[in-house]
Amino acid sequence: MPPAAGEKECDLAMGEYHIRSYEDRDHEAACTMFSQGITEHVSAGCRHLLSCPQTHLLLLGVFLITYTVSASLLFSFGAVSALLATGLIFMKAAWTDYVREALEKDMLDIRRTYLEPKDCHFWVAECGEEVVGIVAAVHPEDPSLRGQALELKRMSVKKAHRGRGISKALTRTVILFAQERGYKEVVLGTSMVQYAAQRLYEGMGFRRVKELYPSFVAKLLQFHVYIYRYEVPGPH
Numbered sequence: 001m002p003p004a005a006g007e008k009e010c011d012l013a014m015g016e017y018h019i020r021s022y023e024d025r026d027h028e029a030a031c032t033m034f035s036q037g038i039t040e041h042v043s044a045g046c047r048h049l050l051s052c053p054q055t056h057l058l059l060l061g062v063f064l065i066t067y068t069v070s071a072s073l074l075f076s077f078g079a080v081s082a083l084l085a086t087g088l089i090f091m092k093a094a095w096t097d098y099v100r101e102a103l104e105k106d107m108l109d110i111r112r113t114y115l116e117p118k119d120c121h122f123w124v125a126e127c128g129e130e131v132v133g134i135v136a137a138v139h140p141e142d143p144s145l146r147g148q149a150l151e152l153k154r155m156s157v158k159k160a161h162r163g164r165g166i167s168k169a170l171t172r173t174v175i176l177f178a179q180e181r182g183y184k185e186v187v188l189g190t191s192m193v194q195y196a197a198q199r200l201y202e203g204m205g206f207r208r209v210k211e212l213y214p215s216f217v218a219k220l221l222q223f224h225v226y227i228y229r230y231e232v233p234g235p236h
């Protein structure tokens, strides 16, 4: 097992946590924390959908067309409401599908995905016996970054333990891990509605370098994923 760069005790004003390598007994807690951390953004995603000018235009278009065809206000409002409900269901499904896919892929066997390959790792933050935070380092999906960057993934902190610097410590753990292995950068992606995550990474010196659309529908709705990059200090 590779040495965990962030295995250290940390004192906190409201208690104590430490960061250690993932063990198989953490699997359920890690998956739950990941799922909850992602699905809590569903409502922000829905708010984005409702505030998007494209949504307003589409709803207006549907209203005008149905009213022209049917001459019924009731039918036209019904059509608009049905479309809106479909959009909100779609938005929720997009988040839950993302979680399901991860649980069926990399999170299914965390040891195999993150602990066995060279230069990958998975850590948990533990408070007493309880797992209260998770983070992973993995080779980036973008082949052009392979060998020069590691990707920070699956960052999540349990709600009751937030605001105590745990995610900062987890981020530093990944940076140190990358530095010790000679990587030049740490990269990551986070969505436009994950505001706390954006502040966290920007506060730690990550720069937003790209905006991507995760799907065609996301492009229509101007729903971005932000790509962040951190330049790891030191000789490489």
Ligand SMILES: CC(C)(COP(=O)(O)OP(=O)(O)OC[C@H]1O[C@@H](n2cnc3c(N)ncnc32)[C@H](O)[C@@H]1OP(=O)(O)O)[C@@H](O)C(=O)NCCC(=O)NCCS
Pocket (backbone or CB within 6 Å): 036, 037, 038, 154, 155, 156, 157, 158, 161, 162, 163, 164, 165, 166, 167, 168, 169, 189, 190, 191, 194, 195, 196, 197, 199, 200, 201, 203
């Ligand atoms: C984002 C998240 C990991 C932050 O965890 P945390 O342990 O509470 O964060 P920390 O206490 O280490 O705070 C680090 C920084 O994050 C930012 N931050 C944290 N919570 C915030 C909030 N509610 N609103 C705005 N900024 C916030 C701040 O910049 C903070 O630094 P500061 O205290 O010096 O101002 C946590 O909110 C979370 O798990 N969210 C759900 C999952 C998620 O979005 N993960 C990111 C995937 S990319």
